[in-house]
Amino acid sequence: MKALSVLVLILMWFSACAPQQAEPASPHWTYEGEEGPSHWGELNESYATCSVGKSQSPIDVANPSAQDLTNISFHYQPSEVNILNNGHTVQVNYDSGSYVELDDTRYDVVQFHYHAPGEHTIGDESFPAELHIVHRSAEGNLAVVGILLQEGTENAAYQPFISNLPVEKTDAKDAGVTINAMDLLPSMQTTFRYSGSLTTPPCTEGVNWLLMTTPVELSAQQLTALDSLFEHGNNRPVQPKNDRTLMEDNTP
Numbered sequence: 001m002k003a004l005s006v007l008v009l010i011l012m013w014f015s016a017c018a019p020q021q022a023e024p025a026s027p028h029w030t031y032e033g034e035e036g037p038s039h040w041g042e043l044n045e046s047y048a049t050c051s052v053g054k055s056q057s058p059i060d061v062a063n064p065s066a067q068d069l070t071n072i073s074f075h076y077q078p079s080e081v082n083i084l085n086n087g088h089t090v091q092v093n094y095d096s097g098s099y100v101e102l103d104d105t106r107y108d109v110v111q112f113h114y115h116a117p118g119e120h121t122i123g124d125e126s127f128p129a130e131l132h133i134v135h136r137s138a139e140g141n142l143a144v145v146g147i148l149l150q151e152g153t154e155n156a157a158y159q160p161f162i163s164n165l166p167v168e169k170t171d172a173k174d175a176g177v178t179i180n181a182m183d184l185l186p187s188m189q190t191t192f193r194y195s196g197s198l199t200t201p202p203c204t205e206g207v208n209w210l211l212m213t214t215p216v217e218l219s220a221q222q223l224t225a226l227d228s229l230f231e232h233g234n235n236r237p238v239q240p241k242n243d244r245t246l247m248e249d250n251t252p
């Protein structure tokens with residue numbers, strides 16, 4: 001009995017130390033040409049939802065039904081700016097401990113990143129850029145807070161992010177500054193809400209979208225810094241809304 005246990009332990013040790021098969025790299029995709037948004041669904045089986053999904057994002061926000069929804073409660077704390085350029089966007093991996101509460105579920109902030117031009121449109125009006133704060137619940141459900149960015153006065157709260165944008169593809173590095181996601185939000189925190197998807201492959205659905213109704217201003221210079229990083233832009237065009245419900249929380 002004892003010898004058998006020892007043998008099992010040895011076998012476990014060997015399998016733990018055996019070289020792991022390398023994870024297949026996610027298939028390449030881009031924002032233009034042959035591997036651009038209209039082809040994402042064909043590039044790989046795991047991307048099929050991008051073309052066959054019926055609840056895709058982004059969408060044009062039109063005729064939302066105004067309702068007095070339960071407010072989102074924000075519990076954001078400052079984070080180190082752990083920043084990376086993954087070739088598709090620049091992302092800040094957010095320190096743990098920040099979250100939103102939405103209908104009694106806690107969604108923890110995982111990261112934020114941007115798209116330029118913006119992805120969601122409001123009554124066909126497009127915006128120069130859009131910030132996405134990505135949250136995940138303990139059950140693995142996603143909630144994304146979207147912030148439309150428009151040209152106006154310089155916004156100091158965004159500067160720790162904008163002044164540290166890595167131009168080339170990089171691993172995450174600590175920029176040595178902090179940022180508070182609370183200060184990235186507009187002062188009025190009402191949102192459009194609908195069920196959508198990731199806006200990048202694999203376009204996974206079931207994402208709770210919380211798009212701020214009020215845009216946030218950045219200076220022309222700040223917007224140029226975001227816009228100049230990806231030659232062909234990094235926004236997915238709007239997708240069919242189909243029969244989804246689009247709500248607007250009209251009570252702050």
Ligand SMILES: [Zn+2]
Pocket residue numbers: 113114115132199
């Ligand atoms: Zn995004």
